[in-house]
Amino acid sequence: MKIESIRLKNFKAFKDTLMSDIPRLCVIVGANGVGKSTFFEVFGFLKDALADNVSKALNKRGGFREVKSRDSDGAIEIEIQFREAASKPLVTYFLAIEENKKGTPIIKRETLTLKYGSGCNSQPWYFLDFARGNGFAVTNELEHVEHKTALQREAQTLARPDILAIKGLAQFQKFPVMMKLGSLIEQWHISDFHSNRARQVQEEGYAEHLSSEGENLSLVTRFLYERHPTIFNEILERLKQRVPGINSAAAKITEEGRVLLKFQEGNFKDPFLARYVSDGTLKMFAYLVLLYDPSPHPLLCVEEPENQLYIKLLWELAEEFRICANRGGQVFISTHSPDFLNALELDEVFWLIKKQGYTTIKRARDDKQIAAFMAEGDQMGYLWKQGFFEGVALQ
Ligand SMILES: Nc1ncnc2c1ncn2[C@@H]1O[C@H](COP(=O)(O)OP(=O)(O)OP(=O)(O)O)[C@@H](O)[C@H]1O
Numbered sequence: 561m562k563i564e565s566i567r568l569k570n571f572k573a574f575k576d577t578l579m580s581d582i583p584r585l586c587v588i589v590g591a592n593g594v595g596k597s598t599f600f601e602v603f604g605f606l607k608d609a610l611a612d613n614v615s616k617a618l619n620k621r622g623g624f625r626e627v628k629s630r631d632s633d634g635a636i637e638i639e640i641q642f643r644e645a646a647s648k649p650l651v652t653y654f655l656a657i658e659e660n661k662k663g664t665p666i667i668k669r670e671t672l673t674l675k676y677g678s679g680c681n682s683q684p685w686y687f688l689d690f691a692r693g694n695g696f697a698v699t700n701e702l703e704h705v706e707h708k709t710a711l712q713r714e715a716q717t718l719a720r721p722d723i724l725a726i727k728g729l730a731q732f733q734k735f736p737v738m739m740k741l742g743s744l745i746e747q748w749h750i751s752d753f754h755s756n757r758a759r760q761v762q763e764e765g766y767a768e769h770l771s772s773e774g775e776n777l778s779l780v781t782r783f784l785y786e787r788h789p790t791i792f793n794e795i796l797e798r799l800k801q802r803v804p805g806i807n808s809a810a811a812k813i814t815e816e817g818r819v820l821l822k823f824q825e826g827n828f829k830d831p832f833l834a835r836y837v838s839d840g841t842l843k844m845f846a847y848l849v850l851l852y853d854p855s856p857h858p859l860l861c862v863e864e865p866e867n868q869l870y871i872k873l874l875w876e877l878a879e880e881f882r883i884c885a886n887r888g889g890q891v892f893i894s895t896h897s898p899d900f901l902n903a904l905e906l907d908e909v910f911w912l913i914k915k916q917g918y919t920t921i922k923r924a925r926d927d928k929q930i931a932a933f934m935a936e937g938d939q940m941g942y943l944w945k946q947g948f949f950e951g952v953a954l955q
């Protein structure tokens with residue numbers, strides 16, 4: 561599963577923007593307030609809208625007027641294109657939200673189309689098309705449909721005009737593509753790790769996934785240690801390889817049921833307990849726990865992973881993110897760090913700038929000068945520092 565493009569209209573600072581041909585590892589650079597977190601928030605918004613409805617998702621963010629780009633006309637629009645695999649049709653999910661005359665948010669239009677082939681003759685198949693609570697959905701199993709004239713459509717009315725049709729129609733349970741879209745949105749995860757949160761002692765128990773800020777790290781550690789020992793050992797091996805100075809890493813369980821991590825650093829005879837290791841080591845361990853999750857998130861957004869990690873570790877971390885993305889998921893990362901940028905490939909980097917209050921997306925590989933320097937073996941962090949990323953303030 562891979563998101564190919566994201567188009568946003570009137571979503572906060574994104575008045576009219578398109579990010580296309582998105583790679584599996586996608587790193588977004590930009591100054592404070594340029595919209596990096598807002599870009600990730602689109603997925604959180606969809607998740608809330610799917611769990612409840614569009615009104616609740618908007619209210620959580622201050623309401624329709626707060627989310628809609630300031631001084632803009634028209635609906636809030638989100639369009640996501642994805643493919644289950646390179647050989648599968650291109651799926652486009654489109655959502656437009658407006659306010660009715662009473663000031664209540666409603667879904668102006670929601671469509672899901674599938675496009676087979678890539679030529680201009682390949683017209684999209686409308687699988688679902690709703691407006692203000694009414695519309696149609698295809699009811700036949702797609703594997704048995706040879707041509708779009710054979711599609712059977714059924715008119716439907718949703719319980720409310722602010723409910724997503726992809727949520728409201730139970731029949732979609734039998735369509736794999738819908739299930740994939742649903743799980744992409746539901747299992748989306750944002751990581752904004754803080755070492756001080758991870759050091760907090762947790763109540764006993766298990767947690768299967770690392771939380772956004774990492775405060776349940778000890779619980780996930782125990783879960784992996786007891787239920788997925790092979791993965792757990794792989795994480796410790798990786799940690800040894802990635803963090804210089806760590807000679808060995810081991811774990812043991814205490815009487816109270818906590819997993820103690822012991823890291824042997826340098827020449828010290830006595831191992832350190834995880835509680836006392838450096839922020840950098842702890843952070844690297846936490847990212848490995850996140851990236852080697854036994855049921856991985858199909859879509860991972862990571863906020864500013866560079867904090868507390870020194871330069872060598874940023875290279876190692878970039879490599880781990882890349883490995884994770886290439887295992888079949890997709891990883892979006894926001895960063896301010898030229899050192900992290902130095903560890904990235906030309907195709908992986910986008911940057912955001914603001915023009916007249918609204919955000920524009922640029923891509924490193926589309927900039928001839930940056931592409932030429934990179935072809936000669938340069939690194940993007942240095943190019944950024946030298947001012948080659950147009951419109952990005954130097955930090
Ligand atoms: N409705 C809106 N219309 C236009 N701009 C908006 C709207 N709501 C928020 N913004 C702008 O979006 C920006 C917030 O962006 P965001 O928090 O995504 O930035 P960021 O790149 O993550 O910054 P940082 O590096 O500090 O984390 C602010 O500048 C804010 O003014």
Ligand SMILES: [Mg+2]
Binds near residue numbers: 596597598
């Ligand atoms: Mg941010």
